[in-house]
Amino acid sequence: MNDQQIQNTLARVMLGGTLLAATIIAAGLIWFLATHSGDAPGDHIFNKEPKYFENPISMVQRAFEIHEVGHRRSLIMIGVVLLLINPAVRVGFAVLGFAMQKDRLYTAVSLFVLAVLVFSFFW
Amino acid sequence: MTEPLFDLAVAAAAFVAGVVGALIGLGGGVIITPLLVLVFGIDIRYAMGAALASVIATSSGAAAAYLRDGISNMRIGLFLCMATTVGAVCGAMLAVVLDQKMLSVIFGVALLVTVLLSLRKQKDLSGAAALSDPLAVKLRLPGVRPTPEGPKAYAVHGVIPGFLIMIVAGILSGLLGIGSGAFKVVAMDQVMRIPFKVTTATSNFMIGVTAAASVGIYLKRGYLDPALVAPVALGVLAGAFVGAKLLPVAPVKVLRLIFLTAVSIIAVQMIARGMGFQIG
Numbered sequence: 001m002n003d004q005q006i007q008n009t010l011a012r013v014m015l016g017g018t019l020l021a022a023t024i025i026a027a028g029l030i031w032f033l034a035t036h037s038g039d040a041p042g043d044h045i046f047n048k049e050p051k052y053f054e055n056p057i058s059m060v061q062r063a064f065e066i067h068e069v070g071h072r073r074s075l076i077m078i079g080v081v082l083l084l085i086n087p088a089v090r091v092g093f094a095v096l097g098f099a100m101q102k103d104r105l106y107t108a109v110s111l112f113v114l115a116v117l118v119f120s121f122f123w
Numbered sequence: 124m125t126e127p128l129f130d131l132a133v134a135a136a137a138f139v140a141g142v143v144g145a146l147i148g149l150g151g152g153v154i155i156t157p158l159l160v161l162v163f164g165i166d167i168r169y170a171m172g173a174a175l176a177s178v179i180a181t182s183s184g185a186a187a188a189y190l191r192d193g194i195s196n197m198r199i200g201l202f203l204c205m206a207t208t209v210g211a212v213c214g215a216m217l218a219v220v221l222d223q224k225m226l227s228v229i230f231g232v233a234l235l236v237t238v239l240l241s242l243r244k245q246k247d248l249s250g251a252a253a254l255s256d257p258l259a260v261k262l263r264l265p266g267v268r269p270t271p272e273g274p275k276a277y278a279v280h281g282v283i284p285g286f287l288i289m290i291v292a293g294i295l296s297g298l299l300g301i302g303s304g305a306f307k308v309v310a311m312d313q314v315m316r317i318p319f320k321v322t323t324a325t326s327n328f329m330i331g332v333t334a335a336a337s338v339g340i341y342l343k344r345g346y347l348d349p350a351l352v353a354p355v356a357l358g359v360l361a362g363a364f365v366g367a368k369l370l371p372v373a374p375v376k377v378l379r380l381i382f383l384t385a386v387s388i389i390a391v392q393m394i395a396r397g398m399g400f401q402i403g
Contacts, residue, residue, distance in 0.1 A: 076349035
């Protein structure tokens with residue numbers, strides 16, 4: 001793969017990922033609103049989110065427990081996390097691309113950036 | 124106001140911010156956060172979280188288009204992302220310990236600086252490839268860009284000062300939940316003297332990666348309220364899309380002037396709010 005081919009593949013992955021994330025968020029929002037139509041909005045006061053948002057794995061589990069409280073919010077959060085992963089995927093592709101070109105310097109550079117992203121997510 | 128009405132209003136405001144942002148080239152963060160704080164009375168931490176998520180959304184969409192055109196320089200982008208991501212992680216950690224008022228003040232100041240940077244007449248300082256700094260050559264940063272007359276090589280200068288400014292841009296991004304695109308662009312086209320188009324495309328790529336580095340920390344600290352992120356991200360995304368379509372026909376110069384004036388007023392209000400008194 002040359003530079004331009006890598007970039008084209010990457011462009012498709014990014015666009016697809018963004019659209020998928022937006023669709024999931026929209027679905028979650030509509031569902032959330034349908035069940036909370038009478039509530040007052042609650043964003044005026046800072047109130048930490050529930051524990052299960054702190055870990056991507058427990059968040060995904062929660063989203064599949066349809067009858068649990070927080071299910072719909074979790075669905076939106078999965079869409080949001082998909083959005084957030086998009087740049088990391090971008091960098092991951094760069095690591096692969098540079099590795100295939102046997103470009104050691106830039107494989108290392110993109111691995112460093114990827115490591116910082118992963119660290120920030122799981123720290 | 125009930126939740127659906129409130130969300131609809133937020134989404135509409137985010138849409139307008141997305142359109143304006145795409146037209147005048149400022150990202151969502153600097154517009155969305157003050158809007159949510161000053162108009163909707165939302166806690167600045169939730170506002171920052173929602174804005175940062177929408178910054179990533181628009182950056183991914185736009186960066187995809189630029190990548191296909193082959194204008195953005197992946198080497199420059201990734202090299203500078205080492206600075207911005209580390210800065211962003213530090214900024215996000217700092218945001219967690221600072222209080223709401225302090226954040227408002229810093230936000231207002233950063234807004235004013237952003238306006239000043241956007242008002243400056245920027246000269247294209249790019250030059251021929253042969254004139255690059257030795258360090259830039261060693262790092263293989265100079266690239267080739269497509270032009271109407273065929274591919275053209277360009278030089279890269281000021282690697283170290285550019286890198287240092289990027290650390291600051293990263294800290295601001297993590298601290299305030301903005302893309303800090305204005306800072307990135309200045310570092311690249313004024314300090315490193317990279318051609319405009321390459322700068323714009325590359326900074327777009329970097330904004331998303333930088334934002335992702337701090338948003339993980341926001342997520343853990345509970346700055347992302349799904350009920351707020353959803354209407355904001357969707358509104359901005361749709362707005363940015365429409366804005367990009369309107370770009371050829373919109374009166375960009377007039378809009379820019381009106382908008383930058385508005386942002387300056389907002390900046391003063393954010394500072395005033397942080398200091399404990401309210402204007403207008």
